[in-house]
Amino acid sequence: MALWVDKHRPKALQNLDYHNEISERLEAMSNTASLPHLFFFGPSGAGKKTRIQALLKELFGATALKTRLDSRTFETPTKRKIEINMITSSVHIELNPSDAGNYDRYIVQNVIKEIAQNHPLIQNKQVPFKVLIINEVDKLSKQAQAGLRRTMEKYTSVCRIILVGCNQSKVIDPLKSRCLGIRVAAPSIDAIASVLISTGKKESVNVPNELAVQIARMSGRNLRRAILMLESAHTQNPQLDSTVKAPRCDWEEYIVKLAAEVTGEQSPQKLLQAREMLYELLINCIPSSVIMKSLTIELLKNCDDSLKVEVVKWAAFYEGRMNGGKEIFHLEAFVAKFMALYKEYLTNLFG
């Protein structure tokens, strides 16, 4: 009994629900033997991986879907043993080097290079290469990304690389220039709503339009989350009607609470309290960029237009600083900046 989101995932390019122009292009590419390196980017829940899998199926047939877990260990120059997990089929390998944290560049230099050098197991005349999927490429350190440059050029005869990442701007230019970029934008609210309704139909659950749109909005145009929310709502109230409220995730509610605290009072004491809450979020493995984004969206609800500009500016400023290191410093700086701005705004408003 799989979750709906996995159960009803389209397997073929033809079945994809939206972004038809991308599907067409991919289909065209799969018919020629000259697939370029690809870089799929776009927010999570937009359907990047779904499209890649559909593409692989188109290229190699069903063998690409027979995956298994694999792991490889290697030793860093500092004599540390690092294990990296990957998902493999006979025609492709998928891995996530950013799992290794600071050691990601050794993965690029050792594991990926080695994989790229080897010829594919099954000699296929039509498709004479294997595919290497590198996930979360935007989370790779600059050094690791630089390590990919030459590898991508040198072994093109046997290996195509597909990079997947959310944030295009965190990938260095040389890599982007070596790939065909494919932007998988977040689906529109309407697209999500229609997917939700069709999913409901497959599960023989009636999803009212209002609910579908409400969930689509709450999901932040993240289709995966939208479907998961729909299912949660369904588990809670088997009869879905327009009065049903989609449940929020635990961490989202927590961020709403944090925003309320910060807008309620602006003082150093409040900042200390906010710090604790931010720590709590970080401990719960909510990525700092997600915290920043959700918090900003919550905070903006209380601002007028002129203030919004400022707040978004500072959110972007501090978000840009958060790569590795101590994210709490920057989150806190944003909160403090907001407090100062908001306090001034309130004073001007009420005297």
Added chain:
Amino acid sequence: MMNFLVKKAPGEKKPSAFASTNKEKRKEPELTESSTESPSKSSPVKKKTKVANSANSPNENNKPQQATVETVDMTLDDSDEYLLGPPPSIKPKPNAAFPKNSRKFIGNDGSDSDDGDFVMDDDANDDDEDFDADSDEDLLPKAKAKPIKKKKVIDVDDSETDDDDVLIVSPKKKPTSPKKTTPKSTPKKATPKKSTPKKPTGPPPKATFTEMSRFDGSARALEGYTFVFTGQLDTMGREDAEDYIKMHGGRVTGGVSGKTSYLVMGTELEDGRPTVEGSKYKKAHGQLEKTTLLENEYELFALTKMLHANVEGDTPAAALAPAPAPAAAKANLYAASSKPSNPYAASIKPSNPYAAASKTAAANPYAKSSSAAANPYAKASNSSSTFSTNSGPPPSSKTPTGGGRADINDRNALWADKYAPSDIKHILGNGGSVKKLTQWINNWEDSFNNPNRKPGRSDSRAALLSGPPGIGKTTTAMLVSEFCGRHVLELNASDARGKKDLEAALGDVLGSQVLSFAPVAKKKKKKRVLIMDEVDGMGAGDRQGMAELIKLIKQSKIPIICICNDRQSQKVRSLANHCLDLKFMRPTKTVIARRAVDIGFHENMDIEPNAAEALAESCGNDIRQVMNALQMWATKAKGKGKAPGERISLKYKEFKDRSGEIGKDEMLRVSMFDAGKMIMEGMRGFSDKSEAEKRLHFLKRNDAYFTDYGMMGLLVHQNYPKVIANHYTNQAKTTEEKQHVANRLADATAAMSDFGVLEQMVRGGDQHWELLTSAAALCVQTGSIAGGPNGGFLPGFPEFPGWLGKNSSKGKHDRLLGELQHHMNVSVNASITEIRSSYIPAFRAKILKLMKDPEGPKMEEVIEMMDLYGLSRDDIFETMDEFCMGKNTDNQKFSNIDSKVKASFTRTYNAGTHKSQALVAEQGVTAKKKKKKVKTEGEEDSGEEGSDDDDDDADALKAFASKKKKKAPAKKKAPAKKAKAKK
């Protein structure tokens, strides 16, 4: 007390009678005799006598008694106080102990007997004073009844004065003293040290101020008074003010006590409240008879001026008469040494027991010192060369007692070697530990080499001395071993101490005794002792050394003394279990200062007590360092063209001005927390200073960052909002001000964020360590923004950085989530972030719903789903529970599901096979075995129907606990890895 006095009086007239009454005193005549043997030497004492215009023929025969008596007399002179003053200095208690202690220690001179005090450190003095105070009242009537006797004493002195004793002269030539007599009610601190005039009763004097300017007076103006500061002064920072007091010979303490003479009040407290709300003020106000309140620093200056006038007025007389009687406890020794006519000389020399050496050679261990001059600290033979600077090379060539150190006769010998204690009695501080160690060695044979007695469990075959460097651990071990008559075998960090080396070097030694072929050797075979120095330095090179050492300890036939600095280090901890644990503390600065003053005296230096204390403080109470610093000072002064005979002075002011050259780097001694506080309080106390000073302070704070550059950023981050918070609540009143503070908060956090960026550059992938200095500056910037233009105030002790703990639990959660993702990986192509933010909440809702189904838990469905996603039971019941936020999470957690349901779920789950690839790879065959085991347990349970279901749960828990154990090492490793990665 009374008794004592009575005995004294006759003693002066009849030395023999006196000697018979007091064992200690008996030594002194001998001593003097021997000291007369070297009349040609131009001892400082003699010089002094000349200065005093009363030194004549060196008839020193009677000097000792006279001197001792004299000390009494002088106090006598001062007032009835004398009844109380003398005894502490004469130290009846230590003396009484002498006979017991073996004769070796009989030869304690005045300063030496102070050693007894040294052990007790500062408190000892306080005790003395308390003692004074107590007996004061008791003796009051008697004292009043005494005048005749007193007079008598003085008369006696007079009659003998002609013979040349300085000390005897002094009381006579001190006509002012009786006038200055301070009645008993005057606070003790003040009276004995300084005879204050114009203050018949009540609290210490207070001058009304007329000018608003700083006054710098004599270095002794405030001597004997204790000051406490409260609040912020207008014109000077706290540190400056303390310097000011110390420069004038006063004492500064932190809190108000019965001994506080003055409370100097600032305009307001650090946190903005008025001074009168402070606890110090309240306490001082409650004891106005003891403590005088000074409203501001101008009153302090006025007071200094007034007292300065007094001191200056006294000087002529004081030059002859050492105003503060040496008898009065601690400050007197100091005071004495800085005076032109040195009463110290008198008090030491005559009472020097070493001089007696040549007579009582057999019994006296100091017999080695053939010369009579008194340097109790110098190793035996060097005394003459140090004491009389003009004398030729030292007569004797006795070998120094310390093993293999520099020849102490060498003029260029390090003072640290020269004045290293040569007897266990001379060791500064840690008296308890030294005593314990001595006892332990003495009892060792009885405990472990006694065939009739099995060693008890509590007995240790080895001792472990631990403590910071430079406080005499090695010296103690050496001296104690020698004292107990054992041969010392020492292994230190310069020896290889691996397993093999230890076996080779010690295997034979530990079970054997020393054969001596020396012709005169005693018949008795000498036992050995092994000293393992610097055991915490047994590093990677000394393979298995520690384990081997522990093994050796277990079998040893001789005592082993291990010495280390860091008692907490992992290596030493295992060793400590097998050892008698003796911790050595740093002696207090007062104790060290006193010894420094003494040694300075012997080296022809006049050291102000406050300077000595400051020196000790600046060296972090490291005696060795103090000695080195003093020697450097002396050398430098000589280099400046001081004549060899000229006395070198070390004044507090000079010291403060030049302290940069001396002592350890100031910032090295500051603890991380103090340094952090300094950074966070920013410009505090420097707002009105000149640009240059501000700049200097900035550099100082910059240095403070490097106290621990790994932690300082975090420490500042943890605490700086509190500085702003304090300002926000206490000082910012209007909306405008509040807004201002809020802006400052934003700026400070921005600076912290800048700091974070730089730190990431330093520690992150590229390791740009060259940016560390800029990071330091940004950290300081955070502090100075937080502090504001006038500096801030951080209430309380800085909190330990919370980031470390949070980060490690974040690391743990990351790892758990990683495992979860690994399990789900095949079926879910979401990133780890998506799993956390979308999947887990959905999963939780779904599974909880199924488990709490009104028609009974739908376990099959749950298990089917788990298998599909490759999740194990632990993933659901333990890992997912970790990712649940908010307050009312209890009903959201799987661990809170009814235990019966859980247990039956576990049984059902274990009954099936789960072929998820990740799980099989992880748990492999063991999982199957466990499954079987749990199954049989389940069967048993069903066999004994009705058995408590909780038991089932317990069984299940056990099974999973064992599984968890398997994982435990990995868990531990992960945070460590994280930490490493961060570094």
